[in-house]
Amino acid sequence: MAEQTPTDNLSDSWRWKFDFFNTYGQPNSTPAAKAAYRNLSFMAKLRLNSNILAFLFGPIYFFVKGMWRKGLTLLALTVVVAAVGVSLGVSDTIARAIGLGIAALAMSTANYAYYLHVVRGSQSWNPFEGFGRAG
Structure with missing residues (x-):
């Protein structure tokens, strides 16, 4: 019986993203x-860079995909930012903009985070793992 790889159960769309990440890493990591x-x-x-479900559901999306540590980190970030916003009395417009910003962060990090989770077995709490400067 042939041994299954972690990507055998994934859709073609996920396999395509994972193939890109396997070959090149993050899109801006190397020339x-x-x-x-x-x-x-x-x-x-x-x-490749966006995940609409992560934008709409934020931490819940990370929980469902098995990345509960990253989901808890995003949830904590959201709660802390909301608490600071309430304590400072920011306007509704600013609060919504901040909420959209956090949702955009979840959307732009979800695909690579899922790749790290499935292929490399990442158990990190950092939802931004792999982003930043390539060293």
Whole structure:
């Protein structure tokens, strides 16, 4: 019986994202990754870097995908930012903008976080793991 890899149960869309991450890493991590990313269509770039379900459901999406540590971190970030906003009496407009910003962070980190979780077995609490400067 052939041994299954962690990506055998995934959809073609996830496999495509994982193949890119396996080959190049994050899109801005190396010159080769930047070049490969530039060659993608607009929709492919959007699919690679964005996750609408993570935008809509935030920490819940991370919990459902098995990344509960990262989900708890995002939830804690959201609660802390909301508490600070309430204590400072920020306007509704600013509070909504901050909420959209946190949702955008979840959306832009979810795909790579899921890749790290499935392929590399990441158990990190950091939802931004792998982002930042390549060293």
